[in-house]
Amino acid sequence: MRGPWRVWATVVGLVLLHFLLHLGFGLGNVAPDLLTIALLLAAREVGMGTAAGIGFAFGLLLDAFSLLAFGANAVAMTVVGAAGARTRDLFVGDSFFFVVSYLFLGKWVKDLLHWVLVGESVREPFVQALLMGSSLNALYAAGVGVLVVTITGAWWESLR
Amino acid sequence: MPAYTTETADTGGRRQVVVTVLFVVAALVTTYLPGPIQQGVASALRGSVLRPFVTTQEMLLNARARAAETDVLRHRLDSLVSVATAEGTLAEENRRLRALLDLSEKLGPTFAAATLVRAGTTGSESTFLVDVGSADGIHPDAPVISSQGLVGVIRDVQPDHSVGMDWTHPDFRAGAMSADGATYGVVESRRGRFREEDRLVFNGTAFHTRLEDGTVIVTSGLGGVFPRGVPIGLIDGLAEAEGGWRKSYWLRPLVEPGVATHVLVAVGADAEGPMDLTPVFPVDSVMTEEQLAARERARTDSLRAIGDSVVMLRQMVAGYVAKDSARLAGADLARADSLGRVAALRVAPADSARPRPGAAASPPPAGGQGAGAPRPAIRLPVIRPSTDAPGAAQPAPVRPSAPATGGPARIRPADTTRVLRMPVPTDTIRLDRPAGAGAALPDSLREGAGR
Numbered sequence: 001m002r003g004p005w006r007v008w009a010t011v012v013g014l015v016l017l018h019f020l021l022h023l024g025f026g027l028g029n030v031a032p033d034l035l036t037i038a039l040l041l042a043a044r045e046v047g048m049g050t051a052a053g054i055g056f057a058f059g060l061l062l063d064a065f066s067l068l069a070f071g072a073n074a075v076a077m078t079v080v081g082a083a084g085a086r087t088r089d090l091f092v093g094d095s096f097f098f099v100v101s102y103l104f105l106g107k108w109v110k111d112l113l114h115w116v117l118v119g120e121s122v123r124e125p126f127v128q129a130l131l132m133g134s135s136l137n138a139l140y141a142a143g144v145g146v147l148v149v150t151i152t153g154a155w156w157e158s159l160r
Numbered sequence: 161m162p163a164y165t166t167e168t169a170d171t172g173g174r175r176q177v178v179v180t181v182l183f184v185v186a187a188l189v190t191t192y193l194p195g196p197i198q199q200g201v202a203s204a205l206r207g208s209v210l211r212p213f214v215t216t217q218e219m220l221l222n223a224r225a226r227a228a229e230t231d232v233l234r235h236r237l238d239s240l241v242s243v244a245t246a247e248g249t250l251a252e253e254n255r256r257l258r259a260l261l262d263l264s265e266k267l268g269p270t271f272a273a274a275t276l277v278r279a280g281t282t283g284s285e286s287t288f289l290v291d292v293g294s295a296d297g298i299h300p301d302a303p304v305i306s307s308q309g310l311v312g313v314i315r316d317v318q319p320d321h322s323v324g325m326d327w328t329h330p331d332f333r334a335g336a337m338s339a340d341g342a343t344y345g346v347v348e349s350r351r352g353r354f355r356e357e358d359r360l361v362f363n364g365t366a367f368h369t370r371l372e373d374g375t376v377i378v379t380s381g382l383g384g385v386f387p388r389g390v391p392i393g394l395i396d397g398l399a400e401a402e403g404g405w406r407k408s409y410w411l412r413p414l415v416e417p418g419v420a421t422h423v424l425v426a427v428g429a430d431a432e433g434p435m436d437l438t439p440v441f442p443v444d445s446v447m448t449e450e451q452l453a454a455r456e457r458a459r460t461d462s463l464r465a466i467g468d469s470v471v472m473l474r475q476m477v478a479g480y481v482a483k484d485s486a487r488l489a490g491a492d493l494a495r496a497d498s499l500g501r502v503a504a505l506r507v508a509p510a511d512s513a514r515p516r517p518g519a520a521a522s523p524p525p526a527g528g529q530g531a532g533a534p535r536p537a538i539r540l541p542v543i544r545p546s547t548d549a550p551g552a553a554q555p556a557p558v559r560p561s562a563p564a565t566g567g568p569a570r571i572r573p574a575d576t577t578r579v580l581r582m583p584v585p586t587d588t589i590r591l592d593r594p595a596g597a598g599a600a601l602p603d604s605l606r607e608g609a610g611r
Contacts, residue, residue: 024216049179056183060190064205070198071191078187082180117191 007045010154014038015058023065033107033137035062037145039077040106041154043084055081069118076113080106096146099155103145107138253421259307260422266440271305271424272296286329288312288417290425293320297427301385304423305437308447309391309414310334310379311423322425326417327392328358335382336362336392339443343369344380347392347411360393360411367405371395374449377411381436387426389438391446414447 014034021031035058043051058081059074066073084106091098111134115123123129149155190198206214264273274290292298294317302314304324312326313334325332328349336347345365352358362377375395381388393411401407426435447455 019210019213020216023210023213025220026217047173047176047179049176049183052180052183056187059187060201061205061209063190064202064210066202067199069191070202071187071189071193074190075184075187078180078183082184 006152007041007154010148010152011038011042014041014148019061029137032141032144033110034141034144034148036077036080036107036110037103037141037148039081040084040103040145041149043081044088044155046085048082048085051081051085052078053081055079068122069114072114072117075117076110079113080110083109094155099146099149100142103142104138107141108134111137256307256422260424263305263307263440264424267424267437270426270428270435272298272427274304274423274425276304276311276420276423286332286417287315287323287325290314290322290324290423291320292425293318293322295319296425298322298425299428302426303379303386303390304425305390306415306420306423309393309441310386311415311417311420313385314425324425326420327360327413327415328417334386334392335380336377337380338371339376339378339391339446343371344382345408347377360413361399361408362393362395362411363399363406363408365407365409367401367407369407371409373397376443376446378438378441387435387437389436389441391441394446394449394452412449412452414452 015038018031018034018038021027021034025031039051039055039058042054046054055077056074059071059077062073062077063070084102087102091102093099093102108130112130115126115129115134124133190201193201260273264271272292274292277289277291278284279287279289290298290304298314298317300314300317302317302322304311304313304326310327312324312329312332314322314324316323327334327347330349330351332349334347335344337344343365345362347360347362350359350361362371365371373395377392377395379386379388379390379392391414393413396410396412399408399410
């Protein structure tokens with residue numbers, strides 16, 4: 001791992017904050033998906049395999065409370081982590097639009113994969129779940145993610 | 161700016177791809193693991209890594225539940241306090257009603273239970289209304305009793321209600337005797353300086369008899385109005401001994417008319433004759449002096465508690481008054497300052513109209529007035545300088561509020577109050593008042609002298 005300490009501190013803080021808000025405070029969807037944001041930030045710092053491993057660990061943590069679709073989050077986060085690391089080899093950007101797009105698409109793709117993997121009996125209709133719910137959640141997460149990386153400077157630190 | 165490339169040292173290697181594939185496969189495998197294994201993994205994660213967050217949520221839920229319980233308990237406590245507060249009255253009423261019920265059972269159908277109310281209007285003192293009347297068999301002069309003794313007598317009977325008087329009425333009389341029947345007399349009301357000092361007197365007793373304090377006095381049945389044996393009061397000292405032939409004693413009444421709300425009224429015709437209620441009111445059932453003293457102490461304690469509350473409220477009000485006075489004082493200072501500024505603005509144009517020193521073209525006219533200045537329509541007071549200092553310069557007389565200054569004429573408003581006032585000379589006032597004259601000039605004159 002070659003990222004500076006500020007990025008990893010941000011990632012660790014986001015992970016702790018995610019579980020504190022979602023699990024400790026029980027806020028549910030009111031709190032943004034900071035775990036995916038943390039994964040996407042970490043994926044810009046490490047290789048594809050390491051990012052996949054981080055995604056796998058995060059996914060297992062999410063699946064710890066999933067009774068009907070255990071493993072769906074693990075697969076989705078693993079793929080998103082690997083894809084996030086791969087994007088660094090394809091795109092290098094520090095613009096506001098790129099950050100927002102990266103975080104938005106990463107969150108939306110994660111929801112898409114999860115929606116596909118949870119099975120017919122559990123998932124909600126595509127329009128309701130992905131086009132509406134996931135889009136709003138992705139926008140929310142991207143906004144919060146941009147705010148976080150702006151405050152911490154984690155994104156631009158990783159470009160040095 | 162790093163170059164766009166797909167082959168970097170970290171991510172481009174085959175090793176990374178293999179690791180990625182392995183993790184993806186592992187993730188896919190987890191989805192197809194048997195249920196117990198999945199739950200074991202999930203349970204292990206919940207109990208280790210995620211345990212602090214679960215504990216946090218449990219703590220928050222418990223705190224939230226405790227907060228809600230605290231609110232509920234506070235509301236419940238308030239309700240219980242209010243119920244307990246009202247319970248004292250209910251218990252007292254219940255006690256009275258139970259005592260009256262027992263008495264009613266002993267008396268049988270010869271007495272009717274009634275509720276006693278008081279009009280509370282001027283002139284209705286010592287009288288009361290009961291909700292039974294001639295339709296219930298009530299007749300005039302029917303005795304009214306409570307569980308503690310004699311309350312009064314009915315005077316006027318209507319079909320559905322009756323009017324009676326209690327023992328504090330000046331016309332109240334009742335033939336009475338000591339409980340052992342040794343001493344007879346008449347119980348009557350004796351007015352005090354105020355109603356709370358009204359007392360009962362056991363009058364007309366034989367001079368040679370002596371009644372000790374605390375002796376129970378009951379109705380004697382003589383006179384045909386009151387039944388025999390109804391307690392009236394306890395001997396509370398010798399009132400007077402007259403002429404060596406009679407004595408009278410103060411009585412401490414057993415019944416307080418002010419708190420009697422449920423009573424029994426005798427029914428039936430006078431022809432039935434007076435009854436003997438001695439078995440109904442045995443001597444041991446009458447309140448003793450200790451019980452009366454305890455009742456007095458309880459009442460005194462209540463009054464003392466009320467007094468403490470009043471003192472506390474008074475202190476709070478005094479604190480508020482002090483704060484309010486300080487606030488008003490600040491407002492008065494601000495108002496005085498504003499008035500001073502307004503007065504200064506009014507004086508400024510007048511000063512500009514006066515001739516400036518060194519302006520020879522317009523010497524000051526004699527007398528301080530302009531030659532063409534019109535005389536005021538009313539006679540204004542003129543403040544003249546002192547003449548006691550011969551060497552001093554003689555300044556020109558000053559006319560307060562003169563029209564030449566541009567200010568409005570000061571006119572004393574007409575006195576419509578017709579209050580006798582000392583005449584004050586306002587046309588000529590000496591500025592140098594004699595030493596020792598402590599009185600200050602009136603405000604209006606002092607202001608005029610300042611100009």
